[in-house]
Amino acid sequence: MSGPGGVPLHRRTALAAVLGGLGLAASGCLSMPESGPVVEADGGSTSEADPGTVAAIDARGPEDGQSPSEVVQGFLDAMQAFPSELATAKLFLDPDVRSTWNPERTIVYAEASPPAGGTYHQRVVLTGAEELDARGAWQGRLTGTDAVLDLDLREVDGQYRIVDPPDALVVPEEWFSQRYEQVSLYFLDSTGTDLVPEPVYVSTDEKLATALVSGLLAGPGKALTGVVQSMFPEGxxxxxxxxxxxxxxxxxxxxxxxxxxxxxxxxxxxxxxWTLGQGSSIQAFTLTVGGVAVRSVGGAEQIPVSSPQADDPGYERTGSTLFGLRDGLVVAGSPGDLGAVDGPWGATPADVREIAVSLDGLTVAGVSSGGTALRSAPLQQAGVTRTLLTGTDLHDPHWDRLGRLWVVDSTTAGAVVRWHRSGVTGTLEVPGVSGQDVGGLLVSRDGTRLLAVVHGSRRDRLVLARVRSSAGGRPRAAVAVSDLQGDPGDLPSRLRDVAWTSETSLTVLGRPVAGSSSLVSLGVDGSPVSVSGVTTAISGSRSLLGSSVDGAGVYAVTRTGLADLSVPARSPRTSLDGATALTYAG
Known part of the structure; x- marks a missing residue:
């Protein structure tokens, strides 16, 4: 059943749960204070986050008589002050540029060459450099001249000072990894019914909450217009x-x-x-805009923080449940304990080779054994089987929260990305994917991200596309298309599968080499991710089984059973007991 604009009513419950948890009603959310803004102060702590065991660094300013290279090195060192401050680094700059140097980007490097050059020009070459934008979003590797700092200097009162500093905070990788963490800024999808994570890196110092709010105010960027939106007005x-x-x-x-x-x-x-809920020290917030307090319907100023998984009924209903096929019947349960579902496909063989379960847990879809039809039936209730669409060689069906069912059709002219929703079908042209040899497809639960394994003659690619949709949820275009690569050399040249490990991270499975397949962790933005305790190679693996839901295991599907990737590779494997086409909801 659909509400206004064609958005399924069951999907609206997730955002409604957030708003209900905040104690907000449809009216009276804003209340004018009686006598202007009021700031309550007490003897409590005023820090936002505890930097923990990371050592503080007091930056050292310039000294008289330093050479040009010493000034440049001192400038680089001063940018490593922690908690972060720029005042000391600015002392190495020409007075004419100190007030205007407020870098928004961040460059993280593995190694930096010693400053070298002449009296009025110094060069620093960065190795393994990566860029973050003003919000802290990962922008990829820097190569060529982009990874070189060319700095001009002049004499000021007998001392060398930098006249053209980089428009970026430039820091070493080790320093960054100890003091920054990846979190998400939450924006709304095009329908305004779902919250979408956009990963960013923020400092773990006392400015965490400031960084999170500032990131929200900066917005998602023009490239994601029609993909996500923010309710925060510009300015x-x-x-x-x-x-x-x-x-x-x-x-x-x-x-x-x-x-x-x-x-x-x-x-x-x-x-x-949702955004502030990631700060471990933050349990609630107050908000004033232009001196006007935003309050709950009951008049309370303090609004509790929340989290996606606490607010989305789909997590509770289908989050960690496994689904699959056994003897042609749809089964569900936990690893090693799968039983037939109560719907029609649990009683009579469905003649399907792959399945996908809707995120509300109500419907199961399947690709026919010949790959020419996509069908659906109730998962646990009585009902009939319906044919949703037909094709040449359909595979990799996936549902999103808007009730859209996605599938790839491998035709003689290459891959076609297709979708079905409430009786309407369509295709989505995805640059770099459509018309290619696509070996696998993933769709994020919020429906804003498509990931495809694209086979090439020399090497395979992992392609990410963002889905631009109408206010009613109809897919319009694939935008911001990019190849996810991670660190150079991380991804194997041949890819077999990819699976979600969280809302913003993936595990990629390479094809076997000498009997063993490599496993690589990646951020959904393409950034390299280091996950402690996760297996990095496995033998006999056919595919991956993963979910973005916390608590759902990530497995390699092998000939001898399920291999839990969070435990040592030689641990016993869970028997499949004849089950195939294993999947989580989505």
Whole structure:
């Protein structure tokens, strides 16, 4: 059943749960304070996060008589101050540029050559350099001249000073990995009914909450127009910082008071709730915009933070349940304990070779044994089998939260990405994927990301595309298409499968070499991810089984059973007991 705009009503419950948890109603969300903004102060802690055991670094300023290379090296060293501050690094700059140097980007490097050059020009070559944008989003590797710092200097009162500093904070990889962590900024999908994570790196110092809120205010960027949206109007900025006292983040934004409808105000609060909920020291927040307090329907200023998995009913209903086929019947349960479902495909063989279960746990879809039809039936209730679409060689069906069912059709002219929703079918042209030899497809639960394994003559590619949709959820275009690569040499040249390990991370399976297949962890943005305790090679693996839901195991499917990738490779494997086509919901 669909609501206005064709959005399935069952899907709206996830965002409604967020808003209900916040204690917000459809009206009365904004309340004018009686006498202007009020800031409560007590003896509680005012730090936002504990940097833990990471050592503080006090930067050293310039000394008289330093050579040009010593000035440049001192400048690089001063950017490693922690907790972060730029005042010391600015002392190495020409006075004319100090006030305007406020780098927004970050460059992280594995190694840097010693500064070298002449009296008024120094060069530093960075090895293994990667770039983050102003929000902290990973932008990929820097190569060629982009990985070189060419710095001009001049004499100021007898001392050398830098006149053209890079528009970036430039820090070594080891320093960065100890002091930054990857989190997500949550934006809304095109329908306004689902929250979508956009991964960014933020400092773990006392400015964590400030960085998270500032990232939300920066927005998702023009490249993601129609993919995700933000309810925060342009022009807002954080008033100095976001202090956290006794677990409550005080978010004060400078700009015009909100001129949003009640539902959009609630969506804005859900963005903030999910994003701030990643800070371990933050349990609630208050929000004022242009001096106007945003309150719950009961008038409370403190709004509790939340998390995606606590608010999405789909996690509870189908999150860690495995589904598969055995003797032609659909089965469900846990590894080693799978039983037939109660729907029609659990009683009579369905004649399908692959299945996909909807995220609400109500429907199962399957590709016919010949690959020419995509069918569906109720998962646990009585009902009939329906043919949704037909094709040449259909494979890799996946559902998203909008109730869209995606599938690849490998035709004689190459791959076609197709979708079905509420009786309507369509195709999506995906540059770099459509017309190619596609060996596998993944779709994120929020439906904004498509990942495809594309086979090539010399090497395979892992292609990411973002899905631009209408306000009603109809797919319109694939945008921001890129090849995910990680660190050079990480991905094997031949890829067999890819699986979700979280909302923002993946595991990629290579084809066997000398009997063993490599496993590589990647961020959904293509950034290299180091996951402790996860197996990096496995023998006899045919495919991967994973989910973005916390608590769902990640497995390699082998001839002898399921191999849990979170335990040592030689651990006993769980018997498949004749089951095939194993999958999680989605």
């Amino acid at each position: 807002l900025r954080v008033d100095l910082s976001v202090p956290v006292s006794d677990g409550v983040a005080a978010v004060s934004l400078v700009g015009d008071p909100l001129a949003l409808g009640d539902e959009d105000v609630q969506r804005l609060l859900s963005q903030l709730s």
